[in-house]
Amino acid sequence: MFDYNAPLRDMQFILNELAGLEAIGKLPGCEEASPDLVAAILEEAGKFAAGVLAPINRQGDEQGCRLEDGRVIAPDGWQEAYTRFSESGWIGLSLPTEFGGQGLPKLVSTPVWEMWFSTNMAFTMLPQLNVGQAEALLIAATEEQKQTWLHKVVSGEWASTMNLTEPQAGSDLAATRSRAEPQADGSYKLFGQKIFISYGEHELTPNIVHLVLARLPDSPAGVKGLSLFIVPKYLVAADGSLGERNDVRCISIEHKMGIHGSPTCTLSYGDHGGAFGCLVGGANRGLETMFIMMNEARFGVGVQGAGLAERAYQFALAYARDRVQGRDAVTGEAGKPIIHHPDVKRMLLGMRARVMAMRALLYTAAGWFDFAHHGPDAAVADKYRRYVDLLMPVAKGWCTEIGNDVCDEAIQVFGGMGFVEETGIAQFFRDARIITIYEGTTGIQANDLIGRKILREGGATLTELIADMRASAGQLAEDGELASIGLDLAAQAETLEQTLAWVLANGKARMADVYAGAVPFLYLLGTVCGSWQLARAAQAARRRIAAGEGDAQYHNSLVELARFYMATVGPQAAAHAATVCGAGDALTRFDEAAF
């Protein structure tokens, strides 16, 4: 097991040079986010991640969780880590100060959460749920509900869950059957079974606040008849003290391939007369609110992709520097570590390039989010809000797929030792496999991208984004050293634009064909966004070199990184584009009976 080194230099570079940290720190409401404070927070988070979360990650995997008489027992170390985590105020980092948070921009919290995911994803899913639930309550809850629940959710004194999935309702929430019966006192009684509930039961906190999607008696069919309810594990008295146990029980936990430290529960509501709940937001408006929480969670899962990939890359790099094997392909010299083999170096650089591309995309999107929420210029805010909406499925879908690819390649660097659990790298590979699935599979993300984010508005926002990419390419072309990167980016933007045109032209008449190309389109857009971000990084690095500022070796390496990405990942853009336009025809004609 290798130590975790918080990648603070890379993070700082992206925050400052690409994502606009300085400008965001000047926005109204963001003034706390001074460069010094941000540096201190990242430093502290890095220490906490390395010192508290990383050391218990392996035992969480080995021990997993146990269900004993309805109680879920978390792995050793979870309780102490959670107490320290919540008492340090990490949960509220980006949440409002009025409920005990620190009110910092999303741009600041994003690298911090990346570090938690890098070091212990199974653990971090617990506090991550608090953040998503707080976001939902902030928008949908009444003032009284906020006072009752939000302080404790933001502090982490109580834990949170989100309850959507049922056996027959996975990606399709329209099939939800859980129901809520109104009571005379204005409360509700809930009945039904929810599956795949992360941290649905545990004893790490004195109470758990379940947010549950269910149907009211006379609600319409489908997703328009879903309402959202707070259902606490223990009832809460008016004075905030905990009362009796509510009618919700964990009846089983899943045996999963990874994230063993995170209990995945089946919860049964109302087996003994109905679980007390209170309605959040209007009747039949549950999905709307849940989507707020889900969007937060989707971005967070994208960050998981980058975080797991970063740690897997660190493992592979450390191993490749240490492991001596084989002879130099050119000189025949023996006794050198395997990082000297061109193929191993290729894998490592490919991992680093993709980690940086994901990180730059995620942080830039987080910056857009902050500009959209705090920016004084309405037109700019609107543009960035639309950029965030457009790219949310890419942040989730592409970063999770690439995150998996990087963890896979890390195993390959380890060779046979990668398949053996004791090196620890296999855990990252197993843990990562869930991230392309939960909070909406890659296919769901891609359909969202094509349908709601592109076709619905005739591709307007993506067209605007492509123009921004072209502008970056034009600037790069002016610097002789970067011209080839600029040309590559321009060519990819052209490919993207042509593919968008094909999607728009065929979106109605050949809808099935277009949806057959949805995932390849998501890959295409992610690939080009990665090129764009690394090209911007190269440009910023060259500016620093030209100004004689900072570490020239580091800045030069970022230029080379962009070049390498263009040579190795960039060519995928044209391949994905060809697949977008070509897959549907053969697919639609293929007779399902002939499978």
Next chain:
Amino acid sequence: MFDYNAPLRDMQFILNELAGLEAIGKLPGCEEASPDLVAAILEEAGKFAAGVLAPINRQGDEQGCRLEDGRVIAPDGWQEAYTRFSESGWIGLSLPTEFGGQGLPKLVSTPVWEMWFSTNMAFTMLPQLNVGQAEALLIAATEEQKQTWLHKVVSGEWASTMNLTEPQAGSDLAATRSRAEPQADGSYKLFGQKIFISYGEHELTPNIVHLVLARLPDSPAGVKGLSLFIVPKYLVAADGSLGERNDVRCISIEHKMGIHGSPTCTLSYGDHGGAFGCLVGGANRGLETMFIMMNEARFGVGVQGAGLAERAYQFALAYARDRVQGRDAVTGEAGKPIIHHPDVKRMLLGMRARVMAMRALLYTAAGWFDFAHHGPDAAVADKYRRYVDLLMPVAKGWCTEIGNDVCDEAIQVFGGMGFVEETGIAQFFRDARIITIYEGTTGIQANDLIGRKILREGGATLTELIADMRASAGQLAEDGELASIGLDLAAQAETLEQTLAWVLANGKARMADVYAGAVPFLYLLGTVCGSWQLARAAQAARRRIAAGEGDAQYHNSLVELARFYMATVGPQAAAHAATVCGAGDALTRFDEAAF
């Protein structure tokens, strides 16, 4: 858990239409392989795989193996299955009749082994070792050694292992330290530690025959000083009866991500005075012999890729036909199984296309192997021998990488249920992860391809292969229905040729750059070989349709399958080619200190 359906129709199509089964059945020494006998064998194997091996696959994963006081305990069911397997004569299927085998062509044994791997890879690794060891002994052992060991290895009465890896000698066998001391009686005493020895210890057979790579006292350094030894677990008397336990012990077994049913042992030789061994082949010629065994094993690992992918595809298809979720993207209709969603259908067809491409490549290569060994025309035999040599790293490297991709996509079709162990699909994904690593990683295969198979002979054989691909493309172009497939194949062959030219032009002056592109080159060649084989399949299918023979729906589906592969996998050829030529430059310039 879904039942296994032996894909006999697909297998028969490829055997008959693409791999030349009929012609091979007429070669001297292959006359036994009549179409009727082959059909009966495949039928029987399918039943055995589905009825005996598949049902114990899951328990093998769940129970794994235990080491108790030096004894390795295999999972429940292993003993019965092995006894039935060996008594049925499956091990000797392709081995010489004079040692108890059935002497059938490799083309016939290949689909049979595919079925074993599909249904229980962890189990099948045991008898697979016998085949490889038998091949090595047939070539290198003395007549007396053959009489002593081969009958029992071919029948499976005794088990086999291959002992190469040591802690400091993984991919690099030059670093081997195990040593053999000559004894007065002509035998040897062996000392050393071997790791990662599959089935290195167990009690499924009364004896285990270890083939061990070690150094003689005065041997040269490096791989040229390695010799090969038979070291039995129990000594064998002149009459064949078993004597005392030899000085070899299992000191630990690995805790692995997958293939839990296959014990991966650390073996210690000579802790109590030296393990008895006898030299096989000449002194210092061990690697030569081991390579025979390794080549057999490498092809077999490629077949594992196809076998695991086939089963994962079957699981995903069965689940997608059963699972009802979501609405039709075009009509909005509810209540349909997920196979109707374009993205799910895309994944399934992509899986099927790649499984068929792998299978066609592997069977065709097996056919070439038979022509090379039994063909009366020396020029033809020589050509096919060179084809087999050239494509062995592709059969291993590409089919294992694609096999992993297909298992990964199967999980995605299952969604959340794919991450849960109870559905069984996660096991295939975990089991598959070893196949790109053992018997030489993909990087090792790619270096072999570029160095020994291409640069050493100036690309002569690959140039010949490309000419064959072009000839196929030309024939396809003559059929209006297939013309677009032919054009795609021709374009890919052109891309391959240009990339080969780049490799040949830069192989000396920019050797590190060329090796940086080795894996992308292997992917390129695999992708184009897949296109070629599926194009040939489409052509053969069209011939049947035109002649009014066979199942037209099936044959039409093969034409569509080729089209779909061209549209979705085919575009990767150009991307890989660009990466081959572009990766090295940026990679070589990247300063390792800047990682």
